[in-house]
Amino acid sequence: MLAVQSRMARAAVGWGVRELAKAAGVSVDTVSRLEKGETLLPRTVEAIQIALETAGVEFIEENGGGPGVRLRKGSAKG
Secondary structure (H helix, E strand, O other): OOHHHHHHHHHHHOOOHHHHHHHHOOOHHHHHHHHOOOOOOHHHHHHHHHHHHHOOEEEEOOOOOOOEEEEOOOOOOO
16 A cells, blocks of 8 residues: 555545544554654554555555555445
8 A cells, every 4th residue: 555545545435534543553653654654554554554554545556557446335425
């Protein structure tokens, strides 16, 4: 998961940094560090990614169009 994917994923589910930190069991500073592009322990990144996936986010790998995110079917907000 890249920093930009974390920001996009939070926007997709309508979460702020605090909500993501709580869901992932990490500090707000940790989420901020990830989203600034700092290197975190792999298990920390995994915890954040799992929290976002549990909220309905799917991560899209680089495939010529760039990495991204989308909401799983049935997870759409609004």
